Amino acid sequence: MVPLSYYLALSVILFTLGVIGVLVRRNAIVIFMSLELMFNAANLAFIAFALHYQTLSGQIFVFFVMTVAAAEVAVGLALIVAIFRTKGSIDVDQVSSLKG
Amino acid sequence: MHLQEATNAGLFFGLAPWVVLIPLIGMGLNLVLGNWVSNRGGRRGGGRAAGWIASLASGLAFVVAVLLAYSLAVQPEGATVHLADWIVAGGSSGEIQASWDFRVDTLSVTMMLVVAGVGTLIHIYAIGYERHDVVHNGDPGRYRRFFVYLNLFIAAMMVLVSADNFLMLFVGWEGVGLCSYLLIGFWFEKGEGGIGNAKAAKKAFVVNRIGDFGLLIALFLIFWNFGSLQFDAVFAQAPQVAAAAPGVLMAITLFMLLAVTGKSAQLPLFVWLPDAMAGPTPVSALIHAATMVTAGVYLVARSHALYVLAPAAQGVVAWVGGLTALFAATIAVGQFDIKKVLAYSTISQLGFMVAAVGMGAFVAGMFHLVTHAFFKALLFLTAGSVIQGMERGAGHERPSETDEHETDPAALAGAHTSVDAGVNAQDMRHMGGLRRRMKLTWATYLIGALALAGIFPLSGFFSKDEILAGAMRLQPGVFALLLAAAFLTAFYIGRQLFLVFAGEPRTQPASHAQESPAVMTIPLVVLAFLSAVGGALNLPSILTLEHWLEHTIEAITPTEFSLSLAVVALMLAVAGLALAWALYARRPLQAGQEDPLRLRLGWIFSALERGWRVDEIYQALFVRPYQRFADWLAHPVDQGFIDALGSGLAGGVRSVSTVLRRLQTGFVRSYALAVLAGAVAIVTYFILR
Numbered sequence: 001m002v003p004l005s006y007y008l009a010l011s012v013i014l015f016t017l018g019v020i021g022v023l024v025r026r027n028a029i030v031i032f033m034s035l036e037l038m039f040n041a042a043n044l045a046f047i048a049f050a051l052h053y054q055t056l057s058g059q060i061f062v063f064f065v066m067t068v069a070a071a072e073v074a075v076g077l078a079l080i081v082a083i084f085r086t087k088g089s090i091d092v093d094q095v096s097s098l099k100g
Numbered sequence: 101m102h103l104q105e106a107t108n109a110g111l112f113f114g115l116a117p118w119v120v121l122i123p124l125i126g127m128g129l130n131l132v133l134g135n136w137v138s139n140r141g142g143r144r145g146g147g148r149a150a151g152w153i154a155s156l157a158s159g160l161a162f163v164v165a166v167l168l169a170y171s172l173a174v175q176p177e178g179a180t181v182h183l184a185d186w187i188v189a190g191g192s193s194g195e196i197q198a199s200w201d202f203r204v205d206t207l208s209v210t211m212m213l214v215v216a217g218v219g220t221l222i223h224i225y226a227i228g229y230e231r232h233d234v235v236h237n238g239d240p241g242r243y244r245r246f247f248v249y250l251n252l253f254i255a256a257m258m259v260l261v262s263a264d265n266f267l268m269l270f271v272g273w274e275g276v277g278l279c280s281y282l283l284i285g286f287w288f289e290k291g292e293g294g295i296g297n298a299k300a301a302k303k304a305f306v307v308n309r310i311g312d313f314g315l316l317i318a319l320f321l322i323f324w325n326f327g328s329l330q331f332d333a334v335f336a337q338a339p340q341v342a343a344a345a346p347g348v349l350m351a352i353t354l355f356m357l358l359a360v361t362g363k364s365a366q367l368p369l370f371v372w373l374p375d376a377m378a379g380p381t382p383v384s385a386l387i388h389a390a391t392m393v394t395a396g397v398y399l400v401a402r403s404h405a406l407y408v409l410a411p412a413a414q415g416v417v418a419w420v421g422g423l424t425a426l427f428a429a430t431i432a433v434g435q436f437d438i439k440k441v442l443a444y445s446t447i448s449q450l451g452f453m454v455a456a457v458g459m460g461a462f463v464a465g466m467f468h469l470v471t472h473a474f475f476k477a478l479l480f481l482t483a484g485s486v487i488q489g490m491e492r493g494a495g496h497e498r499p500s501e502t503d504e505h506e507t508d509p510a511a512l513a514g515a516h517t518s519v520d521a522g523v524n525a526q527d528m529r530h531m532g533g534l535r536r537r538m539k540l541t542w543a544t545y546l547i548g549a550l551a552l553a554g555i556f557p558l559s560g561f562f563s564k565d566e567i568l569a570g571a572m573r574l575q576p577g578v579f580a581l582l583l584a585a586a587f588l589t590a591f592y593i594g595r596q597l598f599l600v601f602a603g604e605p606r607t608q609p610a611s612h613a614q615e616s617p618a619v620m621t622i623p624l625v626v627l628a629f630l631s632a633v634g635g636a637l638n639l640p641s642i643l644t645l646e647h648w649l650e651h652t653i654e655a656i657t658p659t660e661f662s663l664s665l666a667v668v669a670l671m672l673a674v675a676g677l678a679l680a681w682a683l684y685a686r687r688p689l690q691a692g693q694e695d696p697l698r699l700r701l702g703w704i705f706s707a708l709e710r711g712w713r714v715d716e717i718y719q720a721l722f723v724r725p726y727q728r729f730a731d732w733l734a735h736p737v738d739q740g741f742i743d744a745l746g747s748g749l750a751g752g753v754r755s756v757s758t759v760l761r762r763l764q765t766g767f768v769r770s771y772a773l774a775v776l777a778g779a780v781a782i783v784t785y786f787i788l789r
Contacts, residue, residue, distance in 0.1 A: 096765065
């Protein structure tokens with residue numbers, strides 16, 4: 001059996017990749033995908049702990065995360081479309097002022 | 101309205117609230133309809149409707165007062181008429197109760213009769229006087245406003261005299277002060293430098309405020325020590341309080357004295373009254389001679405139960421009155437403004453009254469109050485008639501220029517006193533010889549002057565004699581002061597009489613002066629009649645007024661008539677008039693000639709002319725230090741400290757936020773970095789702790 005620490009190490013790596021992606025990329029779609037990566041890093045940690053402690057709660061929590069993430073994707077993509085329509089670009093650095 | 105307390109059939113006590121309500125209704129009518137009715141019928145007829153409405157209101161109030169007097173003659177104990185509750189509050193330390201109760205007793209009805217009676221005559225006079233005044237000053241639209249104020253004054257004065265508790269009295273006290281302020285500043289945009297009249301009004305208000313402060317303190321002390329403000333309740337407890345804490349009664353009466361010196365223009369707060377002459381002449385007659393200024397005398401007479409228990413305070417009141425009587429009489433000698441002479445004369449005569457009520461001769465004081473209301477109102481109204489006669493004389497000279505003259509800024513600055521370049525319609529040096537041009541005014545003026553001087557058998561003789569008799573018995577020191585003042589009274593009024601009416605006209609307006617219209621002269625004749633026969637109110641040994649008032653004032657000391665004193669007083673008055681005749685009538689003053697008294701008295705006369713420089717002294721002692729103090733508070737304290745605190749706080753927040761706003765770049769990624777850093781910091785904290 002693969003030890004817990006391996007799963008967690010992978011989760012940390014995925015999460016860090018996500019964080020770096022959010023911080024350094026300017027394309028909103030890529031930032032969005034990096035966010036998804038961070039979600040899945042967290043999901044991986046949940047599942048790993050659920051396996052380790054032999055409980056179901058971790059696995060159930062992952063379903064919730066996936067549901068919320070799906071909703072969040074719908075809202076987020078709509079936002080990105082709206083931004084693209086007004087700015088003609090999805091570069092987040094262009095969206096720096098509250099005034100339309 | 102609750103008038104159910106008037107139970108006696110055939111008596112009219114229940115009408116008491118109407119003495120206040122009728123003038124208020126008149127005021128309301130004039131406020132709503134005054135301009136409309138005044139504008140109908142053109143300048144000749146209907147233009148005076150506002151004046152007639154006001155006069156009618158005042159006249160009806162007089163009718164009510166007469167009915168009340170009739171009821172009192174039948175049932176001298178009087179009655180209290182409850183109109184409405186006002187303040188009803190209970191508490192652990194006691195309860196305060198003050199209602200709109202109208203007290204009908206002989207003292208209050210005497211005042212009502214004077215206020216409404218003399219007031220009505222002055223209203224009627226003002227119908228004519230103000231017509232000319234508003235045209236002369238170039239603002240006919242102000243005609244209505246004058247009568248609104250006048251009716252409001254009558255109402256406030258009635259509240260003052262008919263109050264049944266000190267709080268309601270205070271309402272009236274402040275109300276008349278307000279009306280006085282409004283009417284002194286009636287031509288507020290005129291006078292010296294365009295603000296002279298406004299300044300005079302402000303001065304009257306501020307000086308009165310000092311006195312009112314005294315009254316307020318007295319009221320607080322009364323409520324604290326007696327637990328009530330109702331007259332009967334307070335007076336009934338007075339002996340116990342006097343026995344338990346004599347100092348309290350002393351303090352109350354002395355603080356009341358402060359109020360009296362303010363409202364009744366006594367030393368040291370008399371300075372506002374000469375300046376109050378900036379108001380139109382009917383105002384001077386009604387408010388600043390006949391009624392409002394006597395409120396202080398009324399207050400002392402009303403509170404006699406407190407004063408008789410504080411003999412030391414009584415002495416102080418008497419001395420204040422006596423000193424004021426003499427002091428103001430000396431100043432009156434040196435005045436040239438026809439109204440200023442009368443103003444100082446009023447202060448002096450009020451001194452007589454205050455001295456009288458102070459030493460316990462309450463009836464003599466009230467008697468003099470009534471007769472003085474007659475003859476001093478008469479003197480002021482005749483003075484107004486003279487002033488307008490002069491103004492008409494000037495207008496007669498140059499009829500076409502009258503209208504231009506109003507818009508001329510220099511003339512506006514000179515207020516309604518200036519008639520012509522260099523001729524002042526109120527300066528007695530510019531008059532002379534008016535007895536031929538204004539016969540009726542001259543005749544009525546003569547009666548008023550002789551009554552004031554105290555010539556037998558006019559009213560002033562009897563009332564002044566009673567005060568002198570009382571003073572001789574009760575306060576010999578004050579008696580000497582009053583005797584000297586009586587001599588000077590005869591002298592200054594004789595001087596005025598001869599300067600205005602004797603000799604030859606000294607200026608063009610004087611030689612063309614015209615008699616006033618009948619609406620002004622008829623009240624003069626009535627007042628002259630009252631001044632002549634007013635002494636009959638309290639003739640020696642018959643003493644109508646004394647028997648009338650003794651139902652209200654228990655502490656009456658019976659008046660004794662002293663023939664020798666009467667002869668001495670009469671001789672003094674004749675001597676004063678004779679001296680005035682010798683100086684001013686034997687060789688009448690010529691145009692441009694110096695006052696003969698100035699040649700004889702030298703610098704003393706200059707000091708008299710400037711009122712012993714009291715105004716300058718007050719200016720240096722109180723006004724300027726106060727202004728410097730206010731300036732100090734405004735600049736270093738308010739602007740330098742308090743404002744600095746506020747603006748410093750604002751400046752600090754602003755500079756901090758200038759630094760902080762740099763953080764808010766608008767770049768999502770920097771926020772994300774901040775969130776990450778925050779999350780890392782929190783996690784690190786939980787891990788490492």
